[in-house]
Amino acid sequence: MIDALFSLLETAELIAELGPAAADAAAVDPSAPAPLFTDAGLRDALAIVALLGGLFFMLVGSIGVYRFPDCYSRMHAASKCTTLGITGMLLAAVLHIWQLDVAGKGVLVLVFTFVATPVGTHLLAKAAHHGGAHQYAGTRSDELAQDKSDPGMAINDEQIGEVPPDELRGAVGHIPPPRPANPAETHPPAQPAGTR
Amino acid sequence: MTPAAAAIARFVAAAAEPSPPAAAESVAAPAGDAFIETTLLYSIDVGIFTIAIAILLCLARIIKGPDLVDRGVASDTVAVQVAALVLLITIRVESLIAFDAVLIVSILGFVSTLAFAQFIGRRRSVHQS
Numbered sequence: 552m553i554d555a556l557f558s559l560l561e562t563a564e565l566i567a568e569l570g571p572a573a574a575d576a577a578a579v580d581p582s583a584p585a586p587l588f589t590d591a592g593l594r595d596a597l598a599i600v601a602l603l604g605g606l607f608f609m610l611v612g613s614i615g616v617y618r619f620p621d622c623y624s625r626m627h628a629a630s631k632c633t634t635l636g637i638t639g640m641l642l643a644a645v646l647h648i649w650q651l652d653v654a655g656k657g658v659l660v661l662v663f664t665f666v667a668t669p670v671g672t673h674l675l676a677k678a679a680h681h682g683g684a685h686q687y688a689g690t691r692s693d694e695l696a697q698d699k700s701d702p703g704m705a706i707n708d709e710q711i712g713e714v715p716p717d718e719l720r721g722a723v724g725h726i727p728p729p730r731p732a733n734p735a736e737t738h739p740p741a742q743p744a745g746t747r
Numbered sequence: 748m749t750p751a752a753a754a755i756a757r758f759v760a761a762a763a764e765p766s767p768p769a770a771a772e773s774v775a776a777p778a779g780d781a782f783i784e785t786t787l788l789y790s791i792d793v794g795i796f797t798i799a800i801a802i803l804l805c806l807a808r809i810i811k812g813p814d815l816v817d818r819g820v821a822s823d824t825v826a827v828q829v830a831a832l833v834l835l836i837t838i839r840v841e842s843l844i845a846f847d848a849v850l851i852v853s854i855l856g857f858v859s860t861l862a863f864a865q866f867i868g869r870r871r872s873v874h875q876s
Contacts, residue, residue: 585777587779588783591780598838599783599787602787602790612801613800613804613805616804616808616820617807622814622816625808625817625821633823636831637827640834644837648837653843656850660830660849663854664827670857671864672823672860674860675823679814679867681867681868
């Protein structure tokens with residue numbers, strides 16, 4: 552240990568004395584065995600791992616898109632598959648090519664995908680629910696439908712274009728009607744009416 | 748043959764031949780690298796087939812899909828899979844020409860998803876009124 556440190560120090564002093572030409576001569580030892588991999592080979596090995604991971608996610612996601620019973624679970628499968636799959640592919644491409652501009656474009660595509668996929672899936676899911684798409688029979692909870700049928704919810708999608716009644720014209724905001732007392736309600740009212 | 752023409756012929760022949768130092772470097776590359784390179788190329792071929800199967804599954808969903816939303820979801824997935832396919836082809840042919848197409852394909856897929864969502868919502872409100 553101490554000897555290794557000392558020889559390292561000696562090498563540093565030699566490099567400082569003789570300049571960078573001596574550094575090359577000290578680094579390349581002709582008697583040492585040739586390495587099995589260079590850095591490019593190791594990067595390619597990492598690229599293979601990333602590529603196979605991305606392929607796994609992409610295949611599994613599209614099997615989910617084909618097999619799942621309703622459009623919401625298909626969206627779940629599709630967004631997972633596309634995000635993770637293209638992450639693996641981009642990682643593989645950047646590791647294999649290993650140039651700075653390619654890495655920049657890869658980061659750009661990655662950020663765009665991570666922003667755009669949830670936004671697009673959310674809009675599609677909202678349009679699907681709005682249009683009353685087919686739901687799987689085993690769906691446990693549909694809170695958006697509960698909120699839409701709740702008269703205490705002030706703004707829902709049905710009321711956005713609605714003309715307010717005359718006594719509310721000119722008031723700031725759309726004041727909701729008071730919540731009717733309904734003991735048969737399945738979920739407890741979290742907030743009193745009018746505060747939402 | 749004039750000496751000028753001979754010099755031009757020698758120059759062309761020297762330009763056409765690969766330079767000897769590059770050949771010497773490729774001989775000196777370690778043996779593990781060649782194995783890794785071959786494995787990467789084979790796994791890229793496997794990946795192209797896998798993504799083709801995935802695109803076929805999504806196309807089957809587009810054909811079968813009982814609802815318009817299912818077709819929208821499947822076409823969004825197909826757009827991202829085409830981007831991944833372009834990435835794989837970029838690695839396979841060793842040229843950076845197609846790399847910009849990945850960004851363009853993913854942007855087009857996002858815009859088409861937005862248009863699909865707008866279309867589904869608009870269609871329902873037109874039917875309602």
